[in-house]
Amino acid sequence: MESLGGPDFGKGVPIDGLPDGGMIQGKVGGTDVVLVRRGGEFFAVGASCPHYGGPLVQGLVLGDELRCPLHHACFSLRTGEALRAPAFDAIPCWRVERIGENVFVREQLPVPIRKQTPGSVESQKHPASVVIIGGGAAGLAAADMLRREGYDKPVTIISADDSAPYDRPNLSKDYLAGTAPDEWIPLRSPDFYAERHIDLVLNSRVASLDAKQKRIQLEHGKTYDFGALLLATGADPVKLPVPGASDSQFHYLRTFADSRTLAQKAASATQVVVVGASFIALEVAASLRARGVAVHVVAPEQQPLVGVMGPEVGRFIRGLHEAQGVVFHLGETVTRVDRRNTTLSGGVVLDADFLVLGVGVQPSLALAEQAGLRVDRGIVVDEYLETSAPGIFAAGDIARWPDPYSGGLVRIEHWVVAQRQGQVAARNILGRRERFAAVPFFWTQQYDVSIKYVGHAEKWDAVDINGSLEAKDCSVTYKLAGRTLAVATISRDLENLQVEAAMEASIQARSTVSPAGSEISRRTA
Numbered sequence: 039m040e041s042l043g044g045p046d047f048g049k050g051v052p053i054d055g056l057p058d059g060g061m062i063q064g065k066v067g068g069t070d071v072v073l074v075r076r077g078g079e080f081f082a083v084g085a086s087c088p089h090y091g092g093p094l095v096q097g098l099v100l101g102d103e104l105r106c107p108l109h110h111a112c113f114s115l116r117t118g119e120a121l122r123a124p125a126f127d128a129i130p131c132w133r134v135e136r137i138g139e140n141v142f143v144r145e146q147l148p149v150p151i152r153k154q155t156p157g158s159v160e161s162q163k164h165p166a167s168v169v170i171i172g173g174g175a176a177g178l179a180a181a182d183m184l185r186r187e188g189y190d191k192p193v194t195i196i197s198a199d200d201s202a203p204y205d206r207p208n209l210s211k212d213y214l215a216g217t218a219p220d221e222w223i224p225l226r227s228p229d230f231y232a233e234r235h236i237d238l239v240l241n242s243r244v245a246s247l248d249a250k251q252k253r254i255q256l257e258h259g260k261t262y263d264f265g266a267l268l269l270a271t272g273a274d275p276v277k278l279p280v281p282g283a284s285d286s287q288f289h290y291l292r293t294f295a296d297s298r299t300l301a302q303k304a305a306s307a308t309q310v311v312v313v314g315a316s317f318i319a320l321e322v323a324a325s326l327r328a329r330g331v332a333v334h335v336v337a338p339e340q341q342p343l344v345g346v347m348g349p350e351v352g353r354f355i356r357g358l359h360e361a362q363g364v365v366f367h368l369g370e371t372v373t374r375v376d377r378r379n380t381t382l383s384g385g386v387v388l389d390a391d392f393l394v395l396g397v398g399v400q401p402s403l404a405l406a407e408q409a410g411l412r413v414d415r416g417i418v419v420d421e422y423l424e425t426s427a428p429g430i431f432a433a434g435d436i437a438r439w440p441d442p443y444s445g446g447l448v449r450i451e452h453w454v455v456a457q458r459q460g461q462v463a464a465r466n467i468l469g470r471r472e473r474f475a476a477v478p479f480f481w482t483q484q485y486d487v488s489i490k491y492v493g494h495a496e497k498w499d500a501v502d503i504n505g506s507l508e509a510k511d512c513s514v515t516y517k518l519a520g521r522t523l524a525v526a527t528i529s530r531d532l533e534n535l536q537v538e539a540a541m542e543a544s545i546q547a548r549s550t551v552s553p554a555g556s557e558i559s560r561r562t563a
């Protein structure tokens with residue numbers, strides 16, 4: 039890999055230094071640029087991912103796409119477009135000229151504008167309006183994609199939240215740790231909604247859905263008719279009743295407001311009890327430690343995250359937190375709270391300024407149930423993310439969809455999955471009939487360790503560890519009957535991208551092209 043800075047591409051670089059599929063970082067003028075070779079073609083694109091500045095030169099080139107090593111955003115090498123979340127903004131592109139055995143990066147290319155074709159056969163099939171219920175990951179991604187695809191009729195996002203769509207994963211990480219300012223949290227500026235004519239209705243909870251009349255009603259009575267609807271209502275934290283605890287002592291973390299409250303209270307706290315050893319609970323523990331607050335984690339399992347990542351990773355995570363001073367009370371529950379005293383099932387009494395509960399979430403299914411949509415531990419959708427009611431789609435934490443890799447119906451609570459489902463649902467609302475076939479991906483950040491996880495394993499019979507957890511450099515493969523279901527990596531971001539690509543290829547291989555070549559039919563496993 040080229041060092042930061044790198045060659046001046048304006049002066050030309052020899053092509054024999056760049057193998058097929060390879061890339062190097064250099065400069066054009068004062069700007070960092072990545073030069074990519076694909077066969078006989080060369081592409082020059084911006085070096086930094088617009089999501090969180092990931093170094094694209096450390097990513098993966100796959101066909102005409104470049105994928106970011108940090109959270110797997112995917113960009114077109116030809117246009118720079120952010121094809122798949124979590125990035126939404128395009129990366130810049132430059133013209134590349136080959137002269138003899140050298141390539142030269144020339145001027146920056148204008149951002150291509152997709153041609154809108156009002157009145158086209160395709161646009162005549164578009165719904166008269168789209169209403170999106172939920173201003174979170176899936177909802178915003180869908181609205182953005184509708185406009186990117188040239189949909190020019192009304193788009194309304196209705197959100198119970200009082201904040202415009204924001205970066206939820208950051209709420210338990212840098213924002214709570216005090217290292218990310220407020221300005222980082224909104225996903226889009228107010229101008230974005232105005233320029234794209236997206237009507238963002240905040241602080242408004244939808245109380246009922248009439249699937250036949252294609253109408254929704256807000257709690258305060260206002261109604262909206264829709265041509266197509268996207269349900270993206272996410273999930274709510276599981277509430278844990280504990281005798282003696284008052285509301286002001288108990289905190290859950292789902293919203294920006296929750297995180298702001300926690301950050302304010304943490305500023306004057308000395309000791310906090312975190313209940314649960316979920317990802318969110320552990321990220322909260324790490325962020326509170328970053329603020330110098332003493333943290334006790336109380337959870338019924340024998341190792342943190344054992345059900346999701348197995349005992350080896352669980353032990354490692356526990357050691358990571360203990361090295362930072364976190365005290366675990368595993369195999370225990372909270373039985374009573376009496377002012378500052380938190381009593382555990384084993385009899386220990388902990389002093390705490392407040393408690394944070396991270397014991398899981400449950401999908402927000404009330405609207406779907408009331409409307410009579412098919413619900414089975416999530417809103418059941420087909421491969422196009424359409425619910426049992428035509429014209430009504432669902433995406434994100436609430437959707438249970440046929441996952442082509444595992445072959446089963448799954449419901450997954452990952453940021454990137456929700457955003458990508460929002461994007462695919464938007465295209466399907468416009469009649470594209472695109473299957474949702476992305477391989478699930480998530481990440482967690484605790485102290486200096488970032489774990490990337492690709493695939494989905496609810497149960498497994500073998501865990502292979504390649505490398506060393508202690509050295510924070512490894513990949514952990516979860517297998518069932520010899521088949522890889524999921525891989526978690528630490529400090530091996532490229533490998534994680536490669537696993538994602540291999541899983542996608544396996545999905546493709548299990549699909550067959552019909553003799554006419556016009557339609558794809560899926561073989562049952």
Ligand SMILES: Cc1cc2nc3c(=O)[nH]c(=O)nc-3n(C[C@H](O)[C@H](O)[C@H](O)COP(=O)(O)OP(=O)(O)OC[C@H]3O[C@@H](n4cnc5c(N)ncnc54)[C@H](O)[C@@H]3O)c2cc1C
Pocket residue numbers: 171172173174175176177196197198199206207208209210242243244245270271272273291292293318402405433434435436450451452453454456457479480481482483
């Ligand atoms: C603190 C935290 C950290 C996380 N970190 C990560 C991470 O590091 N990596 C990762 O992959 N995932 C992470 N997640 C999970 C990820 O944020 C979710 O999977 C994702 O937000 C789901 O997106 P969604 O669009 O389905 O729902 P949400 O983003 O929750 O959005 C749901 C929206 O629906 C609105 N709503 C609900 N009911 C109604 C109603 N009746 N009427 C109107 N509006 C309604 C809500 O107000 C909200 O705006 C984290 C979650 C939390 C809470």
Ligand code: FES
Pocket residue numbers: 087088089090091092106107108109110111124125
């Ligand atoms: S920094 Fe590139 S996807 Fe997050």
